[in-house]
Amino acid sequence: MNKVLYTLSAMLGLLIIILLVNTVLFTSKQVSVSPLELIEVDKQAVASRLSNAVQLKTVSNQNSNEFDATAILQLHQHLANSFPQVHATLEKTVINQFSLLYKWNGINTEQKPVILMAHLDVVPIEPETAPQWEHPPFSGLISDGFVWGRGTLDNKSNLTAQLEAIENLIKSGFRPERTIFLAYGHDEETGGEQGARAIADHLKKQGVQASFTLDEGMMIVDKKLSPIKKNTGIIGIAEKGYLTLKVLAREQGGHSSMPPEKLTLLTLAHAIESLVSNQLPASLSGSSGALFDYLGPEMPFLQKMLFANRWLFEPVILMVLERQKTTNAMLRTTTAPTMIQGGVKENVLPSQAHVLVNFRILPGETPQSVLAHAKKVIDDPAVEVQIHQSSSTPPSRVSRSDSEAFHLIAKSLRQVFPGTVITPGLLLAATDSKHYETVADDNYRFSPFTLGPDDIPRIHGNNERIGLEDYAKMIQFYVQLIRNTADL
Secondary structure, eight states: OOHHHEEEEEEEEHHHHHHHHHHOOOOOOOOOOOOOOOOOOOOHHHHHHHHHHHTTTOOOOSGGGGGHHHHHHHHHHHHHHHOHHHHHHEEEETTTTTTTEEEEEOSSSSSSOOOEESSHHHHHHOOGGGGGSOOOTOOOEEEEEEEEEETTTHHHHHHHHHHHHHHHHHHTTOOOOSSSEEEEOOGGGSSTTTTHHHHHHHHTTOOEEEEEEEHHHEEEEOOOSTTSOOOOOEEEEEEEEEEEEEEEEEOEEEETTTTTOHHHHHHHHHHHHHHSSSOOOOOSHHHHHHHHHHHHHOOHHEEEEEEHHHHHHHHHHHHHHTTHHHHHHSSSOOEEEEEEESSSTTTTTTEEEEEEEEEEEOOOOOOHHHHHHHHHHOOTEEEEEEEEEEEEEOOOOOOOSHHHHHHHHHHHHHHTTOOOOEEEEEESSSSGGEEEETTTEEEEEEEEEEEETTTTTGSSSSOOOOHHHHHHHHHHHHHHHHHHHOOO
């Protein structure tokens, strides 16, 4: 017995040593930067130019027949008027009539270029929500230290901040070491097929292979939202795929006064329950694992120990993270029944009914593997499962978080936002980046502004706005990023 206890004690002691050593070796991945003097920004002047852009209703409706070409062309003209040095210096190409591609030739043509991205369009306003806005949604009003209106966060602030940065650099006599492309699609909010895809195809035909692209996506979340209670800049290295399945149940119909044993709606309900109760497994690998590789070292010691020893504690970590809808969505392919249809009259048993189920697909899985999973867990001959109206997009590839490009973005961010913790992450939504995978080594997704708890609902929601201080920081970030591309 003593020998057994001694062996167990020795094994426990060895385990504790391993855990402690792994924790000590689990060191910070943050880029060290020196204090930097940033450019001066005339906040009122730049806000006025952004305001004028917001006033143009460049809305992408799901119905393409409602596209307002005039508003997009007015935005083109506004950009030309507002940024004369950009338009005198850079080569501009109009793609598919409405998208814009600018090329700023670098000194060293042997170096791979960089592609900065934004989009010209915005989502529509739900008419019934217009009275809930503090200021009219396309007013572009500058009030209380903010520019208000649709597009201030998504995505006209990125668009004009990039152009403000380059206008400033040209005036200062700066020339980029490597070529900089600016790619601005006109239909990102409806998938980017006519805009971003066409721009990427054009670049590919020109033989362009960029070091990286930087598009919208993640942002800085303030310490109230961050799990480490510090301002945290999340650089998206991947985005989820998209899939909608139509789940159709068929059983005997007839009069509701004589219901059979098998009811169509009950069969459909069982199918929905099977999908929701048997979701694809959560994982801490890939982009989710990379997030905690960066955040873990910044946590208090006990939490740090958990993430430093995921080989042992992963089940516990997953159990905790799955309880929150935001972190759960980062870890797995999500399953969400969204629309249901069946029946024509209250006393008629439907012979068929269907539900649409939306999946956001984790990198590493595919629309086909999710479809196979759905069929397997439902496993009912009375239920047909198929992809709804070709509604599927595979997840993006996972870009590197150990590349020079990622470190350059992180360095630029920490120079402009001192003390911010930087981490790679997974974007749950979709961007135009997916169209550029063949023309860039890596694709990153980051918008350089800070969001607090009250700001997240404003994206695609009511009272969208951006602070004048935040917008000035965006311009400073792009100036610094472009300067730093010489170090790639």
